[in-house]
Amino acid sequence: MKPIFYRALAGGAIALVLMAWIYPTAPFQSLIVIIAVLFLLSLLLQAWLAVSRFDERRQWAFRFTIDIVLASLLLLATGGIDSPFSFLLGLIIISSGAFAWFMLPLVMTVLACICYLMAVYGELWLIGMPMPDTAEALHILLQVSALMLVGGIMAAIARRHAGLRASSDRALSQHRRLKDLHDKLMAAMCEGVIVLDEHLEVSDMNAAAGMLLGEQPISVLTSLPAIASCLHHGGRPGCQCEYRQGEQVLLVAVTRLSNDADAVWLLTLVDISELRHMEWQMHQQEKMAALGQMAAMLAHEIRNPVQTMAQGLEILPAGEVKGVNIRNILHDEMLRLNRLVTTMLNYSQPLQPEPALIYMPAVIRAALMQLKFSEQCAVDIRCELDQLQIDGDHFRLVLDNLLSNAVLNSPPDGRVRVGLTGGELEWQLRVCNRGTIAENVRERLFEPFVSGRSCGVGLGLATVRQVCAVNHWRVGLQQEGELICFCVSGGGVVADPHDEAWAGMAHG
Numbered sequence: 490m491k492p493i494f495y496r497a498l499a500g501g502a503i504a505l506v507l508m509a510w511i512y513p514t515a516p517f518q519s520l521i522v523i524i525a526v527l528f529l530l531s532l533l534l535q536a537w538l539a540v541s542r543f544d545e546r547r548q549w550a551f552r553f554t555i556d557i558v559l560a561s562l563l564l565l566a567t568g569g570i571d572s573p574f575s576f577l578l579g580l581i582i583i584s585s586g587a588f589a590w591f592m593l594p595l596v597m598t599v600l601a602c603i604c605y606l607m608a609v610y611g612e613l614w615l616i617g618m619p620m621p622d623t624a625e626a627l628h629i630l631l632q633v634s635a636l637m638l639v640g641g642i643m644a645a646i647a648r649r650h651a652g653l654r655a656s657s658d659r660a661l662s663q664h665r666r667l668k669d670l671h672d673k674l675m676a677a678m679c680e681g682v683i684v685l686d687e688h689l690e691v692s693d694m695n696a697a698a699g700m701l702l703g704e705q706p707i708s709v710l711t712s713l714p715a716i717a718s719c720l721h722h723g724g725r726p727g728c729q730c731e732y733r734q735g736e737q738v739l740l741v742a743v744t745r746l747s748n749d750a751d752a753v754w755l756l757t758l759v760d761i762s763e764l765r766h767m768e769w770q771m772h773q774q775e776k777m778a779a780l781g782q783m784a785a786m787l788a789h790e791i792r793n794p795v796q797t798m799a800q801g802l803e804i805l806p807a808g809e810v811k812g813v814n815i816r817n818i819l820h821d822e823m824l825r826l827n828r829l830v831t832t833m834l835n836y837s838q839p840l841q842p843e844p845a846l847i848y849m850p851a852v853i854r855a856a857l858m859q860l861k862f863s864e865q866c867a868v869d870i871r872c873e874l875d876q877l878q879i880d881g882d883h884f885r886l887v888l889d890n891l892l893s894n895a896v897l898n899s900p901p902d903g904r905v906r907v908g909l910t911g912g913e914l915e916w917q918l919r920v921c922n923r924g925t926i927a928e929n930v931r932e933r934l935f936e937p938f939v940s941g942r943s944c945g946v947g948l949g950l951a952t953v954r955q956v957c958a959v960n961h962w963r964v965g966l967q968q969e970g971e972l973i974c975f976c977v978s979g980g981g982v983v984a985d986p987h988d989e990a991w992a993g994m995a996h997g
Contacts, residue, residue, distance in 0.1 A: 493535050500528050503574070503577075507567075516568065518566075520562065521566045523562075524559055527559060531555045535555075549588060554600065556577075556581045557578060561604035565608040569609045572608075578636055579636060581601065582598050582639050583639060583643055587647075588650075591645075591648035591651055594640050594643040598637055599640075601636050602637060605632065678697055680757055681695065681698030681700075681756075683757075684755055684756075685752075685753060685754040685756065686752065687750045698756075701739060715729075719743050727743050727744040728743050729741060730980070738760070739760060740759040740761045741758055768958075842959055844878050844880055845880070846878055849875065855885070856888045860893065866904070866905065868906075869905070870908075871906075871907070871909070874909055874911045874916060879960070887918070887957065888918070890953050892920060895973075898924050899924060904922075906922070907921075916979060916980075919976050921975075922973055926973060935954040935964070953977075957979075962979035
C-alpha cells in the first residue's frame with residue numbers, strides 16, 4: 490500500500506501547483522477535472538489489485554502505464570509542447586528502472602514517447618494550430634531523445650540490478666541451505682556444542698548440550714578454574730577439563746574460533762561418565778587381583794618381624810647379649826611393621842580428588858621435614874611455582890613416595906634433586922637420583938609388589954601411578970646419564986612463578 494500512498498502525495502502536490510498557477514490559464518480546464526477523477530479511480534483500482542492475487546510485475550506495469558497516460562493527458566490539457574509537466578514522463582521512466590526487470594523501463598520509454606507525441610500534436614490539432622515549425626520540431630525531437638536516453642540508462646541499471654539480485658538470491662539460497670545443514674548437524678550430534686560470544690554469552694547451542702547441562706546454567710562451566718583461565722587469556726588457543734555433577738562426568742573442551750564478536754569460543758561437552766565408571770571397575774578388579782598377592786606377601790613380611798620381636802622378648806631381661814641391643818631391634822622392627830601397614834593402607838584406600846588452591850613451597854617443605862633419610866644423602870630443591878589448583882593431599886602422597894624411593898636408592902654420597910616448574914598450561918614435578926634400574930624391573934616398575942630392593946614392599950610407585958590416574962596426571966621414568974628421574978605433570982597452574990627465594994634451596 491505504500492506505492493499508492495506515495496502516488497496520492499505526488500498527485501496532491503501536482504494538484505496544488507495546478508490550482509495555484511496553471512489552471513486559470515489552461516486551455517482545457519474541463520480535461521484537468523476529468524484527469525483528477527481518473528487519477529482517484531486509478532488509486533482505488535491499484536488498491537484493489539494490491540490485495541488481490543494479481544502478479545506483482547503486472548501490477549507495476551499497470552501502475553506505470555496509468556501514470557504515463559495520465560501524465561500525457563495532463564500535457565495535453567496544460568499546453569502540449571509548452572506544458573511545464575513534460576518532466577513527469579522522465580520521472581516515471583526513472584521510477585520504472587528501480588525494479589530488477591530491465592524490460593519494464595524499455596516498454597515504459599516507448600509508451601512515454603508515443604504518448605508525448607500524441608499529447609503534443611493532439612493539443613495543436615484541438616486548438617487548430619498549424620504543424621510545428623523548425624524550432625518546435627527540434628524541441629520535440631530533443632524531448633523524445635531525452636526520454637529515450639533516460640529509458641536506455643534505466644534499462645541498463647535495471648539489468649545490472651537484476652544481475653545483482655540474482656547473485657544475492659543465489660547467495661541467500663546457499664546460506665539457507667548451509668543454515669539448514671548446520672541445524673541438522675547440530676541436532677544430530679551426540680556431543681554438546683556451545684558457542685559463546687565476546688561477552689561469554691551463549692550465541693548458539695544444540696539440543697545435546699541442553700540435555701547434558703540439564704537445569705545448570707552455562708556459568709557452572711565458565712567458572713571452572715581451568716576454563717576460566719583459558720577464556721580470560723587471549724593467547725591460549727584452548728584447553729579441556731572435567732566437570733563432575735553427582736555421578737555425571739563431562740569432558741569440557743574449549744577452543745577459540747575467531748575474533749568474530751558473535752562466535753569467539755567453542756565449548757564441546759562429552760559425557761564420559763560410563764568411561765570413568767568402567768575405569769573405576771577395572772581399577773577395582775586390579776585391586777581384587779592384587780589382594781591375593783598382598784595377603785601372601787603381608788603374611789610373609791609380618792611373620793619375620795614378629796618372629797624377631799618374639800625372640801627379642803625372650804632375651805629382653807638380659808639387656809644386651811653379645812653386643813646386640815634388643816630394644817633397638819624391637820624398635821626397628823616395629824617401625825618396619827608401621828611402614829608396611831601404612832603402605833598397604835595408602836594403596837588400598839579409595840581416592841577422590843578434591844582440588845583446592847595449594848601453596849606449593851609449604852607442601853614441599855613439610856615433605857622434607859617428615860622424610861627420614863641418611864645424613865650422607867642431601868636433597869636439592871628448586872620450586873618455581875607459588876600456587877596450584879590441585880589436591881594437596883594427593884600431591885603430597887606422590888611426593889612422599891618418590892622422595893622415599895629416591896633417597897633409599899641413592900648411594901651414600903649421592904644427592905636427590907627435586908624440581909617443580911610450570912607454565913601457563915601445566916606444571917611438572919621431577920625427582921632425580923643417581924642409580925640404575927634393571928631392565929627386567931623397568932617395564933613393571935609401577936605394578937604392585939614390584940621392587941628393585943630386597944627389603945621393599947613394591948607398593949610405593951604403584952601408589953604413585955594410582956594417585957596420578959585418578960587426578961589425570963602423567964607419570965613417567967627417564968634415564969638421563971647417571972640420573973634416574975621420575976616426572977609427574979598435570980594441569981592447574983593459577984599463579985605467577987614463585988620468586989627466587991626457593992630457587993636452589995638445599996636440605997641435607
